[in-house]
Amino acid sequence: xxxxxxxxxxRPLLRTRSTTWVVLALSLAGxxxxxxxAFYYQFFEGHQVTGQGTHGAMWGSIVANVVxxxxxxxxxxxxxxxxxxxxLHRYQQLARIAELVTLVSLTAAVINIAADVGxxxxxxxxxxxxxxxxxxxxWSASVITAYLVGSSVYLYxxxxxxxxxxxxxxxxRRWLYRLLALGYTDTPExxxxxxxxxxxxxxxxxxxxxSVHSVYGFVFGLNPGRPGWFNPFQPxxxxxxxxxxxxxxxxxxxxxxxxxxxxxxxxxHRMFKxxxxxxGFVTLLYLxxxxxxxxxxxxxxxxxxxxxxxxxxxxxFARIAWTATLGGMVVxxxxxxxxxxxxxxCRTWxxxxxxxPIFVAMWCWRYLITVPSFFHGHLPxxxxxxxxxxxxxxxxxxxxxxCTFFYIALVKLLPILELPxxxxxxxxxxxxxxxxxxxxxxxxGKRAAVWSTVLLGAGLIAxxxxxxxxxxxxxxxxxxxxxLALWTVPLQICLAPGFALRRKAARAPPSAEAxxxxxxxxxxxxxxxxxxxxxxxQEERP
Amino acid sequence: MPRWGxxxxxxxxxxxxxxxxxxxxxxxxxxxxxxxxxRGRAIFWNKxxxxxxxxxxxxxxxxxxxxxxxxxEGPEGGEPSRRPRLRLLPLPCMHCDNSPCTKLCPVxxxxxxxxxxxxxxxxxxxGCRLCQAGCPYSRRYFNWQPPxxxxxxxxxxxxxxxxxxxxxxxxxxxxxxxxxxxxxxxRAEKRPLREEDYQPACVxxxxxxxxxxxxxxxxxxxxxxxxxxxxAFRLLPELNTQPKVYYLSEGDWLSEAAESAQGGMDT
Numbered sequence: 070x071x072x073x074x075x076x077x078x079x080r081p082l083l084r085t086r087s088t089t090w091v092v093l094a095l096s097l098a099g100x101x102x103x104x105x106x107a108f109y110y111q112f113f114e115g116h117q118v119t120g121q122g123t124h125g126a127m128w129g130s131i132v133a134n135v136v137x138x139x140x141x142x143x144x145x146x147x148x149x150x151x152x153x154x155x156x157l158h159r160y161q162q163l164a165r166i167a168e169l170v171t172l173v174s175l176t177a178a179v180i181n182i183a184a185d186v187g188x189x190x191x192x193x194x195x196x197x198x199x200x201x202x203x204x205x206x207x208w209s210a211s212v213i214t215a216y217l218v219g220s221s222v223y224l225y226x227x228x229x230x231x232x233x234x235x236x237x238x239x240x241x242r243r244w245l246y247r248l249l250a251l252g253y254t255d256t257p258e259x260x261x262x263x264x265x266x267x268x269x270x271x272x273x274x275x276x277x278x279x280s281v282h283s284v285y286g287f288v289f290g291l292n293p294g295r296p297g298w299f300n301p302f303q304p305x306x307x308x309x310x311x312x313x314x315x316x317x318x319x320x321x322x323x324x325x326x327x328x329x330x331x332x333x334x335x336x337x338h339r340m341f342k343x344x345x346x347x348x349g350f351v352t353l354l355y356l357x358x359x360x361x362x363x364x365x366x367x368x369x370x371x372x373x374x375x376x377x378x379x380x381x382x383x384x385x386f387a388r389i390a391w392t393a394t395l396g397g398m399v400v401x402x403x404x405x406x407x408x409x410x411x412x413x414x415c416r417t418w419x420x421x422x423x424x425x426p427i428f429v430a431m432w433c434w435r436y437l438i439t440v441p442s443f444f445h446g447h448l449p450x451x452x453x454x455x456x457x458x459x460x461x462x463x464x465x466x467x468x469x470x471x472c473t474f475f476y477i478a479l480v481k482l483l484p485i486l487e488l489p490x491x492x493x494x495x496x497x498x499x500x501x502x503x504x505x506x507x508x509x510x511x512x513x514g515k516r517a518a519v520w521s522t523v524l525l526g527a528g529l530i531a532x533x534x535x536x537x538x539x540x541x542x543x544x545x546x547x548x549x550x551x552x553l554a555l556w557t558v559p560l561q562i563c564l565a566p567g568f569a570l571r572r573k574a575a576r577a578p579p580s581a582e583a584x585x586x587x588x589x590x591x592x593x594x595x596x597x598x599x600x601x602x603x604x605x606x607q608e609e610r611p
Numbered sequence: 612m613p614r615w616g617x618x619x620x621x622x623x624x625x626x627x628x629x630x631x632x633x634x635x636x637x638x639x640x641x642x643x644x645x646x647x648x649x650r651g652r653a654i655f656w657n658k659x660x661x662x663x664x665x666x667x668x669x670x671x672x673x674x675x676x677x678x679x680x681x682x683x684e685g686p687e688g689g690e691p692s693r694r695p696r697l698r699l700l701p702l703p704c705m706h707c708d709n710s711p712c713t714k715l716c717p718v719x720x721x722x723x724x725x726x727x728x729x730x731x732x733x734x735x736x737x738g739c740r741l742c743q744a745g746c747p748y749s750r751r752y753f754n755w756q757p758p759x760x761x762x763x764x765x766x767x768x769x770x771x772x773x774x775x776x777x778x779x780x781x782x783x784x785x786x787x788x789x790x791x792x793x794x795x796x797x798r799a800e801k802r803p804l805r806e807e808d809y810q811p812a813c814v815x816x817x818x819x820x821x822x823x824x825x826x827x828x829x830x831x832x833x834x835x836x837x838x839x840x841x842x843a844f845r846l847l848p849e850l851n852t853q854p855k856v857y858y859l860s861e862g863d864w865l866s867e868a869a870e871s872a873q874g875g876m877d878t
Binding site for chain 2: 112113114115116117120121122123124125127128185186187188191192195196199200201203204205206207210288291292293294295443446447448449450451452453540
């Protein structure tokens with residue numbers, strides 16, 4: 070395989086079409102509006118420019134959007150981690166596409182949260198340094214930090230080899246990739262260390278991912294004062310909703326990349342068929358959750374709950390609810406079911422046609438979780454109906470413009486597909502020659518650094534948690550520092566020199582042909598039974 | 612340590628809203644303009660809501676106020692049982708002992724003081740509105756717009772209460788600045804705090820003497836006796852928020868209000 074052969078995987082980095090520039094410019098304009106609208110116009114005019122109000126919906130479309138984006142961010146890493154842990158080779162190329170979706174949507178979600186709070190100028194500082202440990206917002210800040218930093222570390226380490234290869238095979242911007250690769254030279258020992266570390270990161274990230282969306286379920290579910298929200302079912306419901314949203318989002322993004330860059334062979338129809346089957350399954354599961362929630366809400370509910378669910382099913386929200394459920398979930402589920410069950414239907418567009426309405430329907434359901442409850446308080450106030458204003462809609466649209474801009478920028482800067490494992494560049498970088506005694510010294514130093522960081526991180530988290538009642542101690546800042554310290558561990562292992570693993574392989578040259586084959590496993594000695602055989606008379610027993 | 616609480620006698624309340632006015636003046640509550648008031652953004656630390664009682668309920672549901680024609684009919688009009696009646700419910704912050712808002716606040720901008728008053732620190736608030744969403748009594752107000760004060764009121768602002776900025780939450784504090792002042796005075800005069808030393812503005816202003824304020828734990832205070840009255844009740848006790856604002860009324864009021872509020876009101 071020559072350098073030119075892998076250019077097919079690196080198409081976005083080689084050439085940019087004029088339409089891409091146009092889309093980039095438009096989405097940049099949208100992103101600029103997001104920042105101007107949220108952090109200048111709204112900041113000085115107040116949230117009166119939205120449709121929200123105290124005796125009306127105090128949270129509206131932006132909160133729905135936050136939940137949606139957090140949901141999308143979920144699945145990127147979920148797909149990637151599952152692919153890595155279960156070694157699903159068919160979906161391997163989807164991993165980074167999905168990881169970048171995570172990075173983009175999580176950033177957009179944090180920007181949306183900042184746009185929704187009244188004082189974005191103080192919100193991060195106050196939450197981190199004056200945080201109240203009982204507030205779900207503080208939990209959210211902690212887990213989102215863990216997730217954002219963790220997924221960035223994971224993304225970087227999983228991508229480091231490809232960045233290094235870019236610096237060897239691409240005609241342009243080699244300096245950038247050389248800089249980003251931070252000295253990686255793709256020696257077998259480096260590669261082995263990265264694979265191991267990335268797999269462990271995947272194992273660690275999966276529960277963090279579940280926690281991020283559970284926290285959003287708790288933001289709603291822990292409010293006894295809000296009919297329709299107070300429900301222990303919310304966290305799993307939100308996690309499932311996130312999986313549905315995220316999968317539908319990733320399907321659409323992957324299909325778009327496939328058609329734009331002509332990656333029909335890299336992202337084959339079969340892969341989309343498999344994704345469609347899974348998406349159909351989780352959509353059905355979501356419908357089941359929805360049914361359970363609505364049945365509880367209409368069967369014999371308390372008065373306020375009754376009001377919420379009547380409004381949802383037959384009142385002012387009925388049109389959105391029924392359209393979203395039937396058009397955005399039931400019909401797409403059947404499309405996905407038929408394409409999954411029928412052996413001859415194996416087309417990407419069929420899955421996309423089903424996934425896109427699911428994404429929109431999930432947004433609608435986020436809205437329907439957030440808003441109707443405000444119309445049915447426990448006390449009989451005069452309630453002003455909420456409808457998102459053009460400004461609300463413009464912020465929602467601008468958020469997706471920001472996502473588009475950020476995603477295109479990442480696709481244009483980073484290798485979005487994994488290059489084949491067996492590929493070796495024509496002119497590989499020479500690994501640094503480190504004498505054996507120094508290598509050992511580095512390895513020992515690294516081990517000491519890693520363990521002391523683990524102790525420091527765990528200690529900081531424990532100390533932060535133990536000072537949670539002390540209003541003078543910035544407890545969340547302490548435990549977030551601990552989380553950040555822990556996330557430097559994979560970086561230390563992979564970036565610092567001194568790989569003491571597989572010393573034999575380390576001496577070998579980095580080319581694939583010359584890489585020593587793994588010695589065949591020694592034949593196992595015949596197992597000797599630990600227990601002595603039973604005496605003959607016992608064996609004869611019936 | 613005292614446990615400050617309030618008792619509101621609904622049978623005495625005439626709905627004059629003097630409490631709301633006194634509260635606005637005492638606490639520098641900002642105005643929001645007609646447009647924003649119509650959008651449900653007006654701020655009332657103390658709000659008197661009217662509940663149409665007895666007769667039919669307005670079509671748009673529990674949130675609706677009384678129908679205009681209800682005022683037109685005099686007490687003589689119609690059968691006594693179908694006579695439209697208006698129930699009034701003054702609502703300050705409930706200062707719950709088990710307050711959802713203080714648990715939800717991510718930045719300790721709201722917290723329960725040692726004497727049970729649920730405090731609000733506007734300069735620390737980030738405006739996330741979690742406390743507002745979590746308050747079952749909807750007694751928290753967000754500054755949706757830059758605070759407005761008519762020019763005439765410029766000289767009348769209370770220097771003891773800080774003005775709030777755009778984008779933060781504010782709420783009734785039982786006029787805690789008066790407590791601070793009363794405590795200082797009592798300390799200077801080397802005597803214990805008396806009941807009459809600390810009274811919120813709404814209590815002082817009520818012409819019908821419907822409101823009583825004091826230490827719920829001090830048997831010498833009137834509130835301590837009143838809360839043991841068979842007429843006493845609290846709003847939404849099933850939510851276990853344990854409010855320190857008690858209401859007094861005959862059962863008749865409660866059953867009708869509960870009916871008109873479609874069961875939302877607890878009896």
